[in-house]
Amino acid sequence: MTSAKNSCSVCEEELTPQTEAFCNNCGQPYHLNHRQDAPGKDCGQVWINEEHLSLEFACDRCLHPDQYEGGLDDVLDLAEAAAATGVSEASLAAAADGGELPHRKTGSGVYLFQRRDLPAQQGRR
Ligand SMILES: [Zn+2]
Ligand SMILES: [Zn+2]
Known part of the structure; x- marks a missing residue:
């Protein structure tokens, strides 16, 4: 050591x-x-x-x-993004497809989001 x-x-x-x-x-x-x-x-x-x-x-x-962008791996997939925002997976995917939500889509069609791009959680907090 x-x-x-x-x-x-x-x-x-x-x-x-x-x-x-x-x-x-x-x-x-x-x-x-x-x-x-x-x-x-x-x-x-x-x-x-x-x-x-x-x-x-x-x-x-x-x-x-x-407050610390880039230091952490803050990439979420669709299910995680839905859980984090309280928005359904379908409407997140629709917003991403419509260009309203910055995202990355993998070759296999998986949506990836950065936490800071997601809308704030509905209701709670
Ligand atoms: Zn310190
Ligand atoms: Zn830590």
């Missing part, structure tokens, strides 16, 4: 063991101030999962993917 320095996946600055945490979602390291009494930088959050009484970590890229 080498002691390669980790850098934060959010701000790309160097991490130290005192400021390092790993996102449960993407597995990347990010800044988390472990001490309440010292100033520090937070590039993500930690909270207690009340069901499992375990600590959950998430970096800002995963918490706010719309």
Whole structure:
């Protein structure tokens, strides 16, 4: 094992063991101030999962993917896009075919969308 320095996946600055945490979602390291009494930088959050009484970590890229374009693989297929927006697959496909929704279509006819291009979720939030 080498002691390669980790850098934060959010701000790309160097991490130290005192400021390092790993996102449960993407597995990347990010800044988390472990001490309440010292100033520090937070590039993500930690909270207690009340069901499992375990600590959950998430970096800002995963918490706010719309603010960090390009860093994450935010490509969704039709079913995922429908789940993310609350819009039916048929109307998403129609909007894509009609040129209203930016998308990519694979050779086998699968629609791919980028999360930031999708309409905001209906109702919830
Ligand atoms: Zn950082
Ligand atoms: Zn993450």
